[in-house]
Amino acid sequence: MSYLVLARKWRPQTFADVVGQEPIVRTLRNGLRLNRVAHAMIFSGVRGVGKTTLARIMAKAINCQGEGEGEDKPCNLCESCREITAGSAVDLHEIDGASNRGIQEIRELKENIRFFPTKSRFKVIIIDEVHMLTTEAFNALLKTLEEPPEHVYFMFATTELHKVPITILSRCQRYELKRVAAADLVSFFAKIAAREEVAIPHKAIEMIAREADGSIRDGLSLLDQVFSFGGNQVSEEDVVQVLGLVDQRIFATLAQALLAGDLARCFELLEKIYGAGIDLKRFASDLLAYFRALLVCRTSPQPETLLDVSDQELAEMRELGTGQSRETLALLFQLLFKGISEMQYSAHPRLVLEMVFVRAVQVGQVTPAAALLARLDDMLKSGGVNPAQTSGGLVLREKKANQQEEVAKAPAAPPPESFPAVPGDSEPELDSKVKKLEELVGKIAETTALEKKNDPVALHAHTKDVRKNWEGFVGYVKERKPWMAQVLRICENPREEGMDLLLRFDNPSDCTLLQKSENVKDLTEYALDYFQKELRVKISSRGGKGDGGKEGEAVHDGPKEERRALANDPLVQMTMDIFGGQVGAIRTGPRFR
Amino acid sequence: MLIPFQSIIGQEKAKHLLAISFQRQKMSHAYLFRGPAGVGKKTCAQAFAALINCAAPGNDEVCGHCPSCLKFHSGNFPDLLQLELQGTASSIKIDQIRELKKLLTYPPFEASFRVVLITDIHITMRRKEVTNSLLKILEEPPANTLFILTGDEAGDILPTILSRCQIISFYPLPYERVAQALMREKIDQDTAITLSAIAEGSLGRARLLYQEELLPLRREIIENLLSLAPDHPDTVESVFRLAEKAAGMKDNLEELLDLLTIWLRDVMLAHKGLSARVISSDLRACLPEACRKWDFPVLAEKLQRIDRARRQLLHNCNRTLVCEVLFFELL
Numbered sequence: 020m021s022y023l024v025l026a027r028k029w030r031p032q033t034f035a036d037v038v039g040q041e042p043i044v045r046t047l048r049n050g051l052r053l054n055r056v057a058h059a060m061i062f063s064g065v066r067g068v069g070k071t072t073l074a075r076i077m078a079k080a081i082n083c084q085g086e087g088e089g090e091d092k093p094c095n096l097c098e099s100c101r102e103i104t105a106g107s108a109v110d111l112h113e114i115d116g117a118s119n120r121g122i123q124e125i126r127e128l129k130e131n132i133r134f135f136p137t138k139s140r141f142k143v144i145i146i147d148e149v150h151m152l153t154t155e156a157f158n159a160l161l162k163t164l165e166e167p168p169e170h171v172y173f174m175f176a177t178t179e180l181h182k183v184p185i186t187i188l189s190r191c192q193r194y195e196l197k198r199v200a201a202a203d204l205v206s207f208f209a210k211i212a213a214r215e216e217v218a219i220p221h222k223a224i225e226m227i228a229r230e231a232d233g234s235i236r237d238g239l240s241l242l243d244q245v246f247s248f249g250g251n252q253v254s255e256e257d258v259v260q261v262l263g264l265v266d267q268r269i270f271a272t273l274a275q276a277l278l279a280g281d282l283a284r285c286f287e288l289l290e291k292i293y294g295a296g297i298d299l300k301r302f303a304s305d306l307l308a309y310f311r312a313l314l315v316c317r318t319s320p321q322p323e324t325l326l327d328v329s330d331q332e333l334a335e336m337r338e339l340g341t342g343q344s345r346e347t348l349a350l351l352f353q354l355l356f357k358g359i360s361e362m363q364y365s366a367h368p369r370l371v372l373e374m375v376f377v378r379a380v381q382v383g384q385v386t387p388a389a390a391l392l393a394r395l396d397d398m399l400k401s402g403g404v405n406p407a408q409t410s411g412g413l414v415l416r417e418k419k420a421n422q423q424e425e426v427a428k429a430p431a432a433p434p435p436e437s438f439p440a441v442p443g444d445s446e447p448e449l450d451s452k453v454k455k456l457e458e459l460v461g462k463i464a465e466t467t468a469l470e471k472k473n474d475p476v477a478l479h480a481h482t483k484d485v486r487k488n489w490e491g492f493v494g495y496v497k498e499r500k501p502w503m504a505q506v507l508r509i510c511e512n513p514r515e516e517g518m519d520l521l522l523r524f525d526n527p528s529d530c531t532l533l534q535k536s537e538n539v540k541d542l543t544e545y546a547l548d549y550f551q552k553e554l555r556v557k558i559s560s561r562g563g564k565g566d567g568g569k570e571g572e573a574v575h576d577g578p579k580e581e582r583r584a585l586a587n588d589p590l591v592q593m594t595m596d597i598f599g600g601q602v603g604a605i606r607t608g609p610r611f612r
Numbered sequence: 613m614l615i616p617f618q619s620i621i622g623q624e625k626a627k628h629l630l631a632i633s634f635q636r637q638k639m640s641h642a643y644l645f646r647g648p649a650g651v652g653k654k655t656c657a658q659a660f661a662a663l664i665n666c667a668a669p670g671n672d673e674v675c676g677h678c679p680s681c682l683k684f685h686s687g688n689f690p691d692l693l694q695l696e697l698q699g700t701a702s703s704i705k706i707d708q709i710r711e712l713k714k715l716l717t718y719p720p721f722e723a724s725f726r727v728v729l730i731t732d733i734h735i736t737m738r739r740k741e742v743t744n745s746l747l748k749i750l751e752e753p754p755a756n757t758l759f760i761l762t763g764d765e766a767g768d769i770l771p772t773i774l775s776r777c778q779i780i781s782f783y784p785l786p787y788e789r790v791a792q793a794l795m796r797e798k799i800d801q802d803t804a805i806t807l808s809a810i811a812e813g814s815l816g817r818a819r820l821l822y823q824e825e826l827l828p829l830r831r832e833i834i835e836n837l838l839s840l841a842p843d844h845p846d847t848v849e850s851v852f853r854l855a856e857k858a859a860g861m862k863d864n865l866e867e868l869l870d871l872l873t874i875w876l877r878d879v880m881l882a883h884k885g886l887s888a889r890v891i892s893s894d895l896r897a898c899l900p901e902a903c904r905k906w907d908f909p910v911l912a913e914k915l916q917r918i919d920r921a922r923r924q925l926l927h928n929c930n931r932t933l934v935c936e937v938l939f940f941e942l943l
Contacts, residue, residue, distance in 0.1 A: 024640050024778075027752060066775040071751075117744035118710055151744045178772055237775045243640055244778050247633040261629070263781060282884050290889075298781055300765065367870055368648075368765070369784075369812050370877065374915065377880055381912065501941065 025246075026239040029211055031072050032104055033095050034080075038207045038235055039199035040069060046194070047073070051080050051092055057192035059164050059173040061149070063180040064196030067236025070176035071147055073194070078111050078143040079103050081172055099139050110136040112144045116175075117151040125152075125159045132163070132171045142171045149175040150182035157184050164190045198233025201225075207235070208242055212253075217246050223258040230262055263298050270309040271335055277351065277379050278343055285376045289369070299368045303359045303375075310352045316340045317348055344389060347382070354379050485515040485550060495549045496542070503542065506533050520546055520554040523580070527560040534558050614685035615659040618673055620652050621793060621815065622785040629780055630660055631672040639664070639725075640778040642750050642759040644733070644769070647782025650816020653762040654731055656782070658684075660760065661692050661727040680723065691723035695730045703736045709745045716754050726757045733773065734763040743770050750776045784813030794818055802894060803827065809891040810874060824864050829857060830871045831895065837942050838901055847943070855935035865931060866922065872942070873918050879903060880911050917941045 031037045034044050050056045060077070062070040076093060082103070085094025093100050102108040114128070128144065136142045146152070152160075164173060164187065175191065177183060205221075205228045212219045227245065231238030241262065249257040258264075269288060276284035292302055316322045316333070317340040323333060340348065358375030365371045485492075497504030507513075509529050510522045524530040532538060539556050546554045582605045585591065595601060620627060626645070633639050645653040663669060667678035674681050683689040693712065695704045712728065720726035736742045750759055750773065761777060763769050790808035793815055795801060799822060806827070811817035821827060833854050840847045861868055871892075878890040879902045890896060906914070921938040925931065 022638050066772045115748040148744050148747055151741055234775055240778055247636055247638040283886050286889055367812055
């Protein structure tokens with residue numbers, strides 16, 4: 020017999036052996052004692068918490084021939100129990116739902132359960148990975164599941180409960196297994212280590228338990244690996260090496276470098292980590308966790324309750340965090356988060372991580388909102404803004420947009436007491452700032468009203484002529500939408516007619532994209548911003564019949580265009596071809612029609 | 613082909629773990645070799661299969677002349693089951709796994725360990741029924757059966773699979789080792805060093821890059837984009853030409869975009885005065901000009917453009933169009 024992995028060797032065989040899951044174990048045992056066992060049960064939960072195990076134990080308990088009553092079952096000594104443990108029981112059908120997922124298999128099963136059990140009292144059907152059954156298979160099961168023959172028990176196990184139809188769920192007793200608590204895992208692993216005669220320090224077991232993330236099988240797989248790596252004497256270093264854990268200090272150094280904007284240092288550290296053969300993805304998510312800790316340190320008054328770190332580390336984090344605004348930290352966190360999720364699916368994880376660093380370093384140079392507010396405040400103090408006098412539409416508009424953005428942010432931000440503070444700001448100062456901000460809002464409102472009243476006068480002063488400033492306009496658009504500028508360049512004769520901006524294109528395909536209503540809207544806005552007048556954009560093309568959406572009705576062609584159109588008319592061309600002639604003269608106009 | 617276990621390049625940690633579990637005869641019934649593509653996962657799996665079946669292994673190495681080793685050498689070993697893609701299928705099929713299960717109910721023909729090798733399990737992820745049907749057999753396989761699964765890091769693998777396997781991590785190889793291996797295949801030194809850096813230590817990727825001649829194309833694109841003036845009439849012409857060429861790369865277009873990303877990263881580094889860390893060493897001559905032409909924010913913007921192009925390709929946009937637009941933006 021080859022070596023049996025721990026997860027199989029230590030699979031619990033009685034209720035007493037089960038790790039965690041107390042409420043469920045208790046329910047099941049009480050059910051056995053009171054003889055109230057449901058004929059169909061479904062066990063769900065994440066990988067490796069004991070779904071299949073519980074189903075098997077339950078099967079044993081139902082068929083146990085031992086002396087014990089109710090709660091003592093299964094005895095694990097009687098013939099039936101031993102057969103089930105060995106996997107040779109005839110009346111226990113353990114079906115792999117993922118391989119036998121069709122309706123045909125279910126039909127066979129239904130055929131099968133009509134007969135009485137061969138040896139035991141009951142037939143037990145365990146369908147593992149039941150979520151993989153097809154819809155038809157599930158439906159075929161419904162009737163049987165609701166009223167099975169008296170000698171049949173159904174048990175299902177699945178990791179993905181949401182894939183099981185509700186009609187199935189409502190016919191089963193549901194048992195949702197929880198992740199196993201770390202403390203339970205630790206004591207269980209310690210017990211196994213003792214029984215396997217392996218010396219392993221407590222701290223190492225804790226590391227494995229943390230890594231297992233509530234799943235016993237995950238933990239046992241790791242433990243197996245550690246045992247075979249370290250032999251009978253496992254040290255902490257062995258575990259660190261097998262799990263690929265990283266020294267925590269490197270995160271502090273890296274975070275420092277990132278916050279200081281020291282790209283060279285970041286890359287140096289990354290190189291070091293890479294050279295040490297550490298899993299970059301793992302490393303990146305740990306870095307993310309570190310930034311979370313930093314953020315918690317910066318935000319929460321009592322970070323130690325939320326973080327599982329030593330006092331010294333905490334002090335370090337505090338020190339690192341206080342130098343930074345909360346926004347910077349939050350922004351960095353966001354950037355890292357985005358980058359790291361990108362990393363998971365990239366073939367170049369290292370490249371992605373490097374790019375994240377580059378971006379993060381760049382962000383470090385962005386001024387936080389609080390500082391912007393302070394600057395705005397200064398500007399107000401020096402009396403820069405007197406709205407009534409500024410008639411320059413463009414300047415005002417930009418500034419206004421800026422201010423409104425700030426104002427919009429202000430109410431969403433926390434109340435004044437906890438206003439995002441630039442280090443060194445005291446509360447009264449903040450209060451006064453907020454007051455000023457409110458004043459500012461008032462002023463803006465006034466300005467808007469004023470502007471509305473003076474609209475025609477104020478705006479006309481700065482309008483620009485379309486024809487003269489066309490190149491400038493194209494440049495203006497190019498800064499915002501490069502492709503649009505390209506299209507505008509093709510336009511041969513842009514001109515202004517009353518309130519309309521006429522754009523004419525030779526080739527209809529040049530302007531199809533431009534004619535989309537959202538693009539027309541954008542263009543109208545650009546035109547308004549640049550020329551400072553309300554222009555309706557009308558787009559037309561030769562041969563384009565009434566297209567251009569709602570904005571650009573077909574515009575009357577100029578005589579020149581019309582002539583060209585006539586010359587290129589397929590009918591004319593064909594005539595020329597057939598008669599071998601040439602166009603002598605083209606005349607347009609009502610008289611010649 | 614018999615692959616000696618110790619001949620595998622790098623991966624000391626993985627080799628050590630496997631060798632130790634072999635020495636102590638504490639092998640798990642299921643291993644998952646996980647790591648980037650092209651660093652030797654499959655090779656290692658085959659070597660390990662040969663090692664554990666060798667009649668007289670000495671010092672963690674196959675003997676090379678026992679019957680089992682000879683059969684491995686001629687590729688006739690009957691108890692190495694490898695699930696391979698059938699025809700044009702994108703992943704293995706559920707029927708193959710059903711057949712495998714049937715086969716596993718019989719004992720191995722002659723080997724002490726029957727080895728089932730399933731490569732690229734992450735691809736199978738998209739077909740849930742396949743991976744799920746593996747679960748039961750993976751958890752409790754018959755005695756003397758060893759599953760070896762390989763999977764790329766970049767893909768997802770079902771957590772239920774992960775928890776049933778001992779996960780052996782594979783890492784990118786040191787650049788020097790890759791370069792050495794490449795040089796042994798008659799690739800000149802400069803190219804070899806560049807390739808190893810670009811492939812991030814994946815020998816398989818480096819070979820692919822070399823075979824598909826992506827490097828010359830990248831060079832052409834970068835040099836052209838650098839020299840072209842945005843307002844010149846010829847520009848459009850040459851951009852279209854380049855875009856067409858790039859789009860013709862078929863499946864390797866994404867690799868090409870990665871190469872361009874690397875290039876932009878290099879220019880950024882050069883900006884920050886870190887020219888020593890530049891990856892595309894063959895294009896070092898172009899760096900100063902690129903630095904002059906683009907400042908840092910512009911580069912960041914260009915990076916985003918590449919990202920966008922990548923997304924568009926993912927959504928099945930017209931490849932030539934995407935390339936054209938991208939190159940115009942990269943000007």
